[in-house]
Amino acid sequence: MDLHQRHHLRLSGRRDGQPMMFAHGFGCDQNMWRHVAPAFEDDFRVVLFDHVGAGNSDSSAYDFDRYASLSAYAEDIVRIVTELDLHDVVFVGHSVSAMIGVLAERMVPERFAKLVLVGPSPRYIDDEGYVGGFAEQDIHELLDSLDSNYLGWSAAMAPTIMGNPDRPALGQELTESFCRTDPDIARAFARVTFLSDNRADLALVRTPTLVLQCSNDVIAPVAVGRFVADRIPDSTFVLLDATGHCPNLSAPEETTAALAAFVRAAETEGASIAR
Amino acid sequence: MTQHEFAREAFLDALLDDDPEKLYDRAPCGYLSTSPDGRIVKVNQTFLTWTGYERDELLRRSFVELLTPGGRLYHETHYAPMLRLQAAVRELALDVVRADGQRIPVLVNANLEVDDAGEPVVVRIALFDATERRGYERELLRARQQAEASERQARELAQTLQRTLLPPKEPAIPGLDVAATFQPAGDTLEIGGDFYDVFQVAEGDWVAIIGDVCGKGVEAAILTALIRDTLRAVVVGMHEPSKALSALNEVLLHHETDRFCTLVMVRMQHGPEGWTAAISSGGHPRPLLIGPDRNRDEVGGPGPLVGVLDAPEFRDERVALRAGDALVLFTDGVTESRDGAGFYGDARLRDVVGRPLESARSVVDAVFQDVVTYSGGPTRDDVAVVVLRVPEKS
Known part of the structure; x- marks a missing residue:
């Protein structure tokens, strides 16, 4: 199948620029980067995509058995990187895609120049000597939440937004373009996201890495971000003023500035910058 | 106009001039305003009565903290991005945790208001008690899941039986x-x-x-x-x-x-x-x-x-x-x-x-x-x- 269609690939920016790949997390799609990615188009080759099963990807390519682990998502990244023949890739992964990026880096480390992990968590569920922030029961509650909102969270939201209930076509367009997910796939993706444990993978990352952490993130608390930065050998930790889990939407300027400082720096020799 | 009609008009006029504070505080829905990053800055009495919180306990707290852990995950992965991308969310099913730890199922509508420069200013959130509706929806959901399971079984049975009717x-x-x-x-x-x-x-x-x-x-x-x-x-x-x-x-x-x-x-x-x-x-x-x-x-x-x-x-x-x-x-x-x-x-x-x-x-x-x-x-x-x-x- 065509890779572009499979992942709704969007390439922009400088054709000969260093590739900068943005990966969205669970719950939405590449629209998560709409206020950040354009700032890098002047000197980077910007690569946006949807994970299979999310957004405008080809959901017929979704296989419940295959996507039962994060490795499958990482393999998809590797496939995009190799088929587009990308080298020196700057990979920016939000939320679960931070760990997907870590896994992809382990598969083809030679392809990556820098990793940026936005709101990463290697494990969401508390464990002995580790606070992820959630109990397993909480994850099942999320799955229930997805089910309760299955009645049409995507279809129900859009029409009124444009203030034009008598022109449903407008709403239709919005519903289709933002964060559209098949409920069964959303459930499966939630399961694989929030039940994964990738703590052991962190120490094996070879690529210089920036951890971008929000101040008050209920999904990935500050302590978890620090845990990630502590385990990855060549890493930098930056605490943003932004709160919540989606600084790419709530604080695009601050996020862009922190990203730019890291990706435009010539060398990043493991110095930890913390505020 | 009859006396009766006069009385009626006077009554309607009085309603038109109803005290805006009462309209807000006694609205038949919970009503919250938060800063764009979710901190509660104003809350109506209905919400306080439902949840058992004092007004001062809620001010400056984050709306997401009032949700169940699973609801927080949903909030951060769906609600917050949608609100930012579309400036509104409609009919989200969430649970609010009361002061005494009990949960109230609610349906949430929210609008994100922006200023002339397009910068977010305030989020207005209306919450509707959905206790009975949620129970009903759970039953519907269970029925749907059962129907899907029965359909799978029926299909398998039909296929198996069909095979026995043809040469092996x-x-x-x-x-x-x-x-x-x-x-x-x-x-x-x-x-x-x-x-x-x-x-x-x-x-x-x-x-x-x-x-x-x-x-x-x-x-x-x-x-x-x-x-x-x-x-x-x-x-x-x-x-x-x-x-x-x-x-x-x-x-x-x-x-x-x-x-x-x-x-x-x-x-x-x-x-x-x-x-x-x-x-x-x-x-x-x-x-x-x-x-x-x-x-x-x-x-x-x-x-x-x-x-x-x-x-x-x-x-x-x-x-x-x-x-x-x-x-x-x-x-x-x-x-x-x-x-x-x-x-x-x-x-x-x-x-x-x-x-x-x-x-x-x-x-x-x-x-x-x-x-x-x-x-x-x-x-x-x-x-x-x-x-x-x-x-x-x-």
Whole structure:
């Protein structure tokens, strides 16, 4: 199948620029980067995509058995990187895609120049000597939440937004373009996201890495971000003023500035910058 | 104006001038305002009454903190991004945790207000108590999940039963090239009415049948089994297919069902001059005889439906098959398959089997493929095709 269609690939920016790949997390799609990615188009080759099963990807390519682990998502990244023949890739992964990026880096480390992990968590569920922030029961509650909102969270939201209930076509367009997910796939993706444990993978990352952490993130608390930065050998930790889990939407300027400082720096020799 | 009307007007005027504070505080919904990053800056009395919090406890706290852990995950992964991207969310189902730890299921609507420069200023959140609705929705959800599970079971059962009504493996007759295909109607939970069977009576003496039982489902399956067993029993010592069909007619008439079937029966016998076919049809599309020097004609004695008339007359037609000749048996799922506008039809079937085809399998596959292409997807009816072919050197 065509890779572009499979992942709704969007390439922009400088054709000969260093590739900068943005990966969205669970719950939405590449629209998560709409206020950040354009700032890098002047000197980077910007690569946006949807994970299979999310957004405008080809959901017929979704296989419940295959996507039962994060490795499958990482393999998809590797496939995009190799088929587009990308080298020196700057990979920016939000939320679960931070760990997907870590896994992809382990598969083809030679392809990556820098990793940026936005709101990463290697494990969401508390464990002995580790606070992820959630109990397993909480994850099942999320799955229930997805089910309760299955009645049409995507279809129900859009029409009124444009203030034009008598022109449903407008709403239709919005519903289709933002964060559209098949409920069964959303459930499966939630399961694989929030039940994964990738703590052991962190120490094996070879690529210089920036951890971008929000101040008050209920999904990935500050302590978890620090845990990630502590385990990855060549890493930098930056605490943003932004709160919540989606600084790419709530604080695009601050996020862009922190990203730019890291990706435009010539060398990043493991110095930890913390505020 | 009557006194009564005056009183009414005065009352409505008073409502129009209702104290905005009361309108806000006593609204029949919880009402919150937060900063764009979610900190609560204003909350109405209804919400405080529902949740048991003091106003001061809530101010400056984050809205997301009032949700259950699972709800927080949902908030951060769906609600917050949608609010930012679309400036509004509608009818989100969440649970608010009260001061005493109890949960209230709510439906949440929220608007993000922006200033002239497009910068977010405030989020206004209305919450509606959805306790009863949520209980009802859970029941609906459970019912949906049960329905999906039952549907899966029914489909599996139908498929299993269907398989038992067909020969377990590709039929084979020594000295003949035989191939068959059966495709149940697309997207159905029921057992279809089409069937075929190929079995041996004696050495060099074989029977092939293809048929279509009226109706679908368990009754059709029972009838199919009855037909197959009856024919297998009566053909012993009864050479003419027409007689077998008469016997079957008798059995169906006495069976406690008003169902009937269409059927073609072919008796293939090998003698000194090669293979001879005796063919009789009971209301079924007659087979086509194809081969190097054949005209793709229908063959077989025509007759009425089986299981309807008291004394039907079935007839036999005998054909001596030559090397390269083949009989194409099919059900009306082939000729009556639809493309939305018309029917597949006899002419198109004749075209397909008229192409040079070197084996029984290639004839079967060509017909089936062409029907699928014509229907543009899964067929609406069962499709069965059986081809009996005399090899060039037999």
